[in-house]
Amino acid sequence: MFLNSVILIFQETLEAAILMSVLLVFARINGIRPTWIIFAIAAGLVGALIFAFNMADISDWFDYVGQEVMNALIQLIIILCLTVFIALQSLRSRVTVSRHQNLIYITCMVAVVSLAMTREGSEIFIYIGMVLQQPEYIRPTLTGTGIGAGIGISCGTLLYYGLLGLPPRWAPVCGATLLALVSGNFASQAILNLTQADWLPYTKILWDSSVWLPEGSLQGHLLFAFFGYEATPSILQGIAYIAGMLFIGLSAYVGYRAAVHGKKLQPRGELVK
Amino acid sequence: MGSIRVFLIATMLATMTLFNFVATLQGYQSSLEEAERLFDNHLSQMVKLIANLHVEHMASNLNQSSDLAYQLWHKDQLVASSANSPKGFITELTAGFDYANFNGYRWRTLVHYAPDSDYWIVAAERTDQRFVLAEKVIIKAVTPIVLGIPLVGLLVWLIISRGLKPLRNLSFQLKHKQIDDLTAVKIPDLKDELEQVVQSINDLVRRLGSALEREKRFTADAAHELRTPISALKVQLHNIAEEVSADSQSFAQLKSGIERMQHLVEQLLSLYRFTPEEFANQFERVDIYLLAQNVLAEQHDAFEARQQSLELEGSSCYIEGDPFSLGALLQNLLSNANKYTPFGGEILVSVECSEGKVYLKVEDNGPGIKPADIDKVFERFHRLQKNLDQVFAQGCGLGLTIVKHVTELHRASIDILPSRFDSGCAFVIQFNEV
Amino acid sequence: MKFEIIMINKFTRMLALSLIAVMTLYCPHVVAKTPVLEIEIKDHLFFPATIEIPANTKVKLLIINRDSTSEEFESYDLNREKVIAGNRKAVIFVGPLSVGEYEFFGEFYPKTAQGKIVVIANE
Structure with missing residues (x-):
């Protein structure tokens, strides 16, 4: 019970921690006070509890594939929010944004963190709820939860300070790259969920690296959390992964174009930060 | 980069947690493997024991436990078995370790063939029991590491806070240093890294202090030295007055120029007349209301000349202060109001006390002060709206600097707020009541 | 803007x-032509623990959890992951797969809940 609680909690915590760290770095670069993260975490916890308590019923939807569809939906919404977020980030790194745009920017951050927590937290809540019914498992599970969460949060903290420690020009670039990876990862997972639900057709396997780097190993879990590593991804997943990353790149370009366009319209100097 | 303390604590704790926990996981895994090996050894010993025992003694000699099962096969016939073993084969009869599911549990199985007697011995042990047992032992070793992290966090917090104390002390002292406090910064128990910083700061402060002192003395001396020639000029002016015609414009300009020079010199002198230390010694109980009455009476003519109404309201309020400089303060505020308020304007002086504070307000319905200018008005030689009208020409731009100086000497505060009239501003000075 | x-x-x-x-x-x-295979979870064990399916065929696994506790069906080999609440059913589509063995386990009880799908060649 110990080891699987470590793996389970670690995986879910790390994914959320990476997102939070990167978004906190962006907030900091833009001088946004970190109060939003409290709202995001609170909303995420509430969402996770609701999701966990209704998981059994949600699973029965759409002919017993409701869980996959909901997960895919959440993942796609996260990608959408990240896309809008990056466009605005790209815009505000060049020109001053309006109050309205700043509000959308913060809303996107809150939405991304709380949605990611809803999906990942619900799994943890279900697991802990299951364990609490069996007294003999409580101690190893709680110990494992502590270790898994400790490793995940530590990785997030070091990532946060690592990004902040980068030269100011590189921090946003690295942050955006990480978000692009997360977006690709979520896109690939969403496709996997929909394939599992048989809403999308099966496609051939792209490669099989399960012999060299099994998904179940520690390195496999780490690579999964950062890059969405899978030993046997399907072709559709690969396409989705690239598309998810391209979305982020494209939206950064959209933000850049909007900034250039805006600068041309406005007298120089007034808009420049 | 935010707080150094938070950065140090967070990154140190994260690094320690990461390495500690990963090491713990490694330890857990190797301990578990070792335990598995031990259990497997135990199972193979049991198999050998069964092989050596006579079949008939088996039931009585082997204690029956629910998490152990065995079967003894001879030519595909079940010769003996434990009560909890299934009717059929537990697992395929291939020598070696394997797993099997029966009785609603998962079992670790060992098949052993005894060639001399042609017996197949199958022993099985419940994996969940083995696992729970092994894990229980290991978890006991792991739990303190997890529980220790908050303790480590607390210790790291305390150590880093202690280590950064001189730095915090320094920043606290610098933050709470009064603008005119030019004494050296003192940090007890100075660390090597900070010594140079404190030394440089104190050096700067000392040099700044002496520069300010020189400036003050120069101004005061110059003003003082200028007084005599100006007095002489005035006498000469008085003498010439009889010789020139009454409506000579040059003479009028000369006269007003000399008066302005005299005013400037007097203002400069009153600005530097006192230092804070000698000042506090002369404090006495002052009735601000009475003082205001006197100043208003003195200044009445100037307001009359511009047809402005000047009113005083309130009642007696007492503060600790120096009546002379307080008089200068109010004079300057009033002449300021007089100059900036147009012809026929209203000026209202009020004195009130509430909750241990005494408020002296001078309000007018003049043009007011733009928010952006509020900080600037107290600067020396700063003038607003340079060409407002001729009366203004008499100002020298030191009045509000003197006001600010006197309020600071009295440890009072001054604010510029909108006045109660439609336009104009209110200078509100807040003293401590006695 | x-x-x-x-x-x-x-x-x-x-x-x-x-x-x-x-x-x-x-x-x-x-649905339509997709064959359905039932797997039961009882006392944190899969019954049957070994399932044979034909190669290159998509199958629908109907997993019935008879325990009161929830379980998570997980397989790295199959790339499948799904939470199954206590006393509930769940559907997971698997395949088409090539010949070979694919292990799966219950993520909440991985020591006991283990099983594999054996894909055999079609005649």
Whole structure:
């Protein structure tokens, strides 16, 4: 019970921690006070509890594939929010944004963190709820939860300070790259969920690296959390992964174009930060 | 980069947690493997024991436990078995370790063939029991590491806070240093890294202090030295007055120029007349209301000349202060109001006390002060709206600097707020009541 | 600065439309010929623990959890992961797969809940 609680909690915590760290770095670069993260975490916890308590019923939807569809939906919404977020980030790194745009920017951050927590937290809540019914498992599970969460949060903290420690020009670039990876990862997972639900057709396997780097190993879990590593991804997943990353790149370009366009319209100097 | 303390604590704790926990996981895994090996050894010993025992003694000699099962096969016939073993084969009869599911549990199985007697011995042990047992032992070793992290966090917090104390002390002292406090910064128990910083700061402060002192003395001396020639000029002016015609414009300009020079010199002198230390010694109980009455009476003519109404309201309020400089303060505020308020304007002086504070307000319905200018008005030689009208020409731009100086000497505060009239501003000075 | 808002709106609308299109396109071809295999979870064990399925065929696994506790069906080999609440059913589509063995386990009770899918060649 110990080891699987470590793996389970670690995986879910790390994914959320990476997102939070990167978004906190962006907030900091833009001088946004970190109060939003409290709202995001609170909303995420509430969402996770609701999701966990209704998981059994949600699973029965759409002919017993409701869980996959909901997960895919959440993942796609996260990608959408990240896309809008990056466009605005790209815009505000060049020109001053309006109050309205700043509000959308913060809303996107809150939405991304709380949605990611809803999906990942619900799994943890279900697991802990299951364990609490069996007294003999409580101690190893709680110990494992502590270790898994400790490793995940530590990785997030070091990532946060690592990004902040980068030269100011590189921090946003690295942050955006990480978000692009997360977006690709979520896109690939969403496709996997929909394939599992048989809403999308099966496609051939792209490669099989399960012999060299099994998904179940520690390195496999780490690579999964950062890059969405899978030993046997399907072709559709690969396409989705690239598309998810391209979305982020494209939206950064959209933000850049909007900034250039805006600068041309406005007298120089007034808009420049 | 935010707080150094938070950065140090967070990154140190994260690094320690990461390495500690990963090491713990490694330890857990190797301990578990070792335990598995031990259990497997135990199972193979049991198999050998069964092989050596006579079949008939088996039931009585082997204690029956629910998490152990065995079967003894001879030519595909079940010769003996434990009560909890299934009717059929537990697992395929291939020598070696394997797993099997029966009785609603998962079992670790060992098949052993005894060639001399042609017996197949199958022993099985419940994996969940083995696992729970092994894990229980290991978890006991792991739990303190997890529980220790908050303790480590607390210790790291305390150590880093202690280590950064001189730095915090320094920043606290610098933050709470009064603008005119030019004494050296003192940090007890100075660390090597900070010594140079404190030394440089104190050096700067000392040099700044002496520069300010020189400036003050120069101004005061110059003003003082200028007084005599100006007095002489005035006498000469008085003498010439009889010789020139009454409506000579040059003479009028000369006269007003000399008066302005005299005013400037007097203002400069009153600005530097006192230092804070000698000042506090002369404090006495002052009735601000009475003082205001006197100043208003003195200044009445100037307001009359511009047809402005000047009113005083309130009642007696007492503060600790120096009546002379307080008089200068109010004079300057009033002449300021007089100059900036147009012809026929209203000026209202009020004195009130509430909750241990005494408020002296001078309000007018003049043009007011733009928010952006509020900080600037107290600067020396700063003038607003340079060409407002001729009366203004008499100002020298030191009045509000003197006001600010006197309020600071009295440890009072001054604010510029909108006045109660439609336009104009209110200078509100807040003293401590006695 | 309306420009980028319009751009983003257009972008998201296109994204949403294409998603709906993809989902509706592939939604109908469910069930019909897909064979159904039942797996039960009882006392944190899979019954049967070994399932044989033909190669290159998509199958629908109907997993019935008879325990009161929830379980998570997980397989790295199959790339499948799904939470199954206590006393509930769940459907997981698997395959088409090539010949070989694919292990799966219950993530909440991995020491006991283990099983594998054996894919055998069609005659």
